[in-house]
Amino acid sequence: MATEYTFQDNAAKNASAAAVAAGHLPDDAPIFDTEKMSLSMGPSHPSTHGVLRLQLELDGDDVSHCEPVIGYLHRGDEKIAENMTYNQFVPYTDRLDYLAPLANNVAYVLAVEKLAGLKVPPRCAAIRVLVAELARISSHLLGYGSFAMDTGAWTPFLYQFTEREKLYTLFEELTGARLTTSYTRIGGVTRDLPEGWLGRVSDFCDQFLPRLEEMLAMLTRNKIFMDRTVGVAVISKEDALAYGLTGPNLRGSGIGFDLRKDKPYSGYEQYEFDVPTGTVGDCYDRYLCRGEEMRQSVRIVRQIIKNMPDGPWYADDTEEARRIFAPPKDKVLTKMEELINNFMITTTGPQIPPGEAYFEAENPKGALGFYIVSKGGGVPWRMKIRSPSFCTLSILPKLCKGVMMTDIVAILGSLDFVMGDCDR
Amino acid sequence: MSDAISETNTTATSGIVATLREKFPQSAEKITPRASADHPAVNVPADAAVAILTYLRDEHGYEMLSDLTAVDWAEGSSPRFTVVWHLLSVTINPGVCLRVAADCASDTEPEMPSVAGIWPAANWHERETFDMFGIVFTGHPDLRRILMWDGYPHHPLRKEFPLAGMDDELPDPEVEAETKARLVAAPMAGGPFVASTGNLNLAESEPRAKDQSWSEENPKPENLKG
Numbered sequence: 001m002a003t004e005y006t007f008q009d010n011a012a013k014n015a016s017a018a019a020v021a022a023g024h025l026p027d028d029a030p031i032f033d034t035e036k037m038s039l040s041m042g043p044s045h046p047s048t049h050g051v052l053r054l055q056l057e058l059d060g061d062d063v064s065h066c067e068p069v070i071g072y073l074h075r076g077d078e079k080i081a082e083n084m085t086y087n088q089f090v091p092y093t094d095r096l097d098y099l100a101p102l103a104n105n106v107a108y109v110l111a112v113e114k115l116a117g118l119k120v121p122p123r124c125a126a127i128r129v130l131v132a133e134l135a136r137i138s139s140h141l142l143g144y145g146s147f148a149m150d151t152g153a154w155t156p157f158l159y160q161f162t163e164r165e166k167l168y169t170l171f172e173e174l175t176g177a178r179l180t181t182s183y184t185r186i187g188g189v190t191r192d193l194p195e196g197w198l199g200r201v202s203d204f205c206d207q208f209l210p211r212l213e214e215m216l217a218m219l220t221r222n223k224i225f226m227d228r229t230v231g232v233a234v235i236s237k238e239d240a241l242a243y244g245l246t247g248p249n250l251r252g253s254g255i256g257f258d259l260r261k262d263k264p265y266s267g268y269e270q271y272e273f274d275v276p277t278g279t280v281g282d283c284y285d286r287y288l289c290r291g292e293e294m295r296q297s298v299r300i301v302r303q304i305i306k307n308m309p310d311g312p313w314y315a316d317d318t319e320e321a322r323r324i325f326a327p328p329k330d331k332v333l334t335k336m337e338e339l340i341n342n343f344m345i346t347t348t349g350p351q352i353p354p355g356e357a358y359f360e361a362e363n364p365k366g367a368l369g370f371y372i373v374s375k376g377g378g379v380p381w382r383m384k385i386r387s388p389s390f391c392t393l394s395i396l397p398k399l400c401k402g403v404m405m406t407d408i409v410a411i412l413g414s415l416d417f418v419m420g421d422c423d424r
Numbered sequence: 425m426s427d428a429i430s431e432t433n434t435t436a437t438s439g440i441v442a443t444l445r446e447k448f449p450q451s452a453e454k455i456t457p458r459a460s461a462d463h464p465a466v467n468v469p470a471d472a473a474v475a476i477l478t479y480l481r482d483e484h485g486y487e488m489l490s491d492l493t494a495v496d497w498a499e500g501s502s503p504r505f506t507v508v509w510h511l512l513s514v515t516i517n518p519g520v521c522l523r524v525a526a527d528c529a530s531d532t533e534p535e536m537p538s539v540a541g542i543w544p545a546a547n548w549h550e551r552e553t554f555d556m557f558g559i560v561f562t563g564h565p566d567l568r569r570i571l572m573w574d575g576y577p578h579h580p581l582r583k584e585f586p587l588a589g590m591d592d593e594l595p596d597p598e599v600e601a602e603t604k605a606r607l608v609a610a611p612m613a614g615g616p617f618v619a620s621t622g623n624l625n626l627a628e629s630e631p632r633a634k635d636q637s638w639s640e641e642n643p644k645p646e647n648l649k650g
Contacts, residue, residue: 070570070571071570071571071572071573074571074572076580078556078581079580079581079585079587080587083587114461114462115461115462117461241487241488241514241515242487242543242544242545243543243544243545244488244489244490244543244545250514255514255515257514257515257518259519261518262518262519263518263519263521353461355459355460355461356458356459356460356461356462356465356523357460357461357462358462358463358491358510358521358523359462360490360512360521367490369490369491369510371491371493371508371510373495381495382493382495382496384491384493384508386490386491386493386510390548390552391545391548393548394544394545394547394548395544398544423571
């Protein structure tokens with residue numbers, strides 16, 4: 001809409017300027033009469049991490065008002081979900097938080113399985129946790145690198161990409177794709193782990209930890225980085241809760257809530273890991289939380305590799321599962337019954353019983369929730385995606401009030417959002 | 425769903441229903457348990473929703489509004505729209521989730537009291553629900569569209585809105601005046617394949633390009649032209 005952005009107090013400012021010009025200075029007249037200006041930051045701006053537009057009102061270099069404008073990447077994923085079968089929607093979940101597609105895949109199928117009452121064997125659950133944690137490392141790495149770049153450091157960005165590339169090579173070997181992985185299926189995963197893959201993940205972890213310490217050392221005691229982040233954009237515990245923040249943004253404010261601990265799924269309760277929390281809730285705390293979470297993810301990954309269960313990586317062959325989970329390809333290609341079953345599930349979708357379910361998974365950006373309403377059959381009646389970035393961004397107007405223009409860049413970096421997730 | 429889950433769920437739901445009925449005797453009849461596959465869930469009347477949600481936040485530790493959305497039960501259903509709140513307890517009973525739902529009174533002009541005063545998180549969620557479903561949240565401080573542009577005439581998540589979209593004016597009239605272009609709905613012939621809720625009836629539920637599959641020989645239906 002080509003509407004001009006105006007601010008209510010402009011009129012008062014102009015009146016004040018007119019009084020000064022006429023020589024009628026009031027007693028409390030400011031030495032400098034500043035005029036507020038409006039500035040659009042984005043939607044295509046390197047620091048807005050995607051197509052986010054911030055409508056700013058600036059008083060000199062101070063931000064007196066900030067209004068996020070979103071929707072530039074809105075693709076109607078929820079509408080699409082309501083028009084296709086549950087299995088067909090798996091690839092669409094890759095496009096939500098496209099920096100951690102594996103974690104989205106896992107969250108989505110867990111939500112559907114919860115509604116269907118489907119159980120998966122331990123090996124499948126362990127594989128899912130493993131890939132979700134690798135996705136967390138990958139996502140946090142990019143969050144770390146782009147935050148560093150936002151605050152003026154370029155080297156960490158290059159370092160993290162080197163590590164992230166190694167992860168992507170592992171993902172490619174496992175799923176066949178680097179970005180759009182579409183790995184999980186309702187009732188299982190697409191395929192079992194390739195031979196020797198766990199060993200290569202283990203090798204990655206061994207060389208990654210020293211590199212991670214090196215990377216974090218570049219920023220943690222960096223004078224410029226600390227000046228840009230310490231004490232900036234403090235989110236109090238009350239605000240973090242009231243605005244529905246989750247993930248490292250909530251934990252940075254000192255609330256140790258982690259769905260992996262507090263509402264465990266996929267066997268997270270078996271693994272030992274710590275939930276890092278901040279003390280102040282500023283940009284620096286959020287950075288520290290992500291750094292520690294990467295260490296903890298490596299810890300989880302190592303435990304999984306050490307105790308990876310054997311057995312099937314798809315749902316047990318029960319009557320219920322046969323109406324929901326497409327049989328593995330080797331069975332489809334060798335048995336007529338399985339071929340027919342595969343055809344039925346492909347065409348009509350998994351037959352999910354009527355009901356409602358809401359499942360949240362602890363994704364790298366926060367809690368990714370799926371609320372599914374089913375009327376039976378292979379297509380959801382309603383699917384709401386509760387995206388962590390959407391909730392995170394809603395606190396921006398409050399956070400940005402009174403900060404300096406350059407702080408906004410640091411704030412955006414510290415919140416680590418992704419617009420594909422926000423707009424859906 | 426496993427029996428263990430449904431049993432716990434039922435017990436927890438009846439506990440909450442009893443507590444709420446006792447606390448809000450004037451709405452007791454309309455506070456009912458809601459069928460749910462997972463979390464305890466409760467139906468409440470729209471006019472008491474704000475009071476009940478405030479009570480749940482203050483007295484039962486549901487500090488966080490995890491999610492807020494609506495369900496459209498399609499044209500002809502009554503009540504047609506249901507607003508659903510998912511509350512989460514973070515510090516007092518970590519991980520305990522509760523679903524609260526309320527039906528909108530009017531099927532054509534749905535309204536619901538806003539809870540943005542209780543949780544600021546609701547501000548954006550309600551704007552999104554208004555944008556997508558056309559539910560007006562009364563008392564909302566700044567109820568504007570959030571994902572679609574201001575002035576967009578439709579509510580895309582309503583069931584009658586076609587997946588392909590509808591012909592419409594461009595967001596910016598100046599661009600439209602200059603380019604003489606309009607937003608054109610996507611032809612769906614050849615995909616993406618859509619499916620409908622069917623009960624193993626292949627003729628109905630098989631994924632296919634549905635009624636939005638217009639082409640030169642099969643022109644677009646009049647009602648889809650903006």
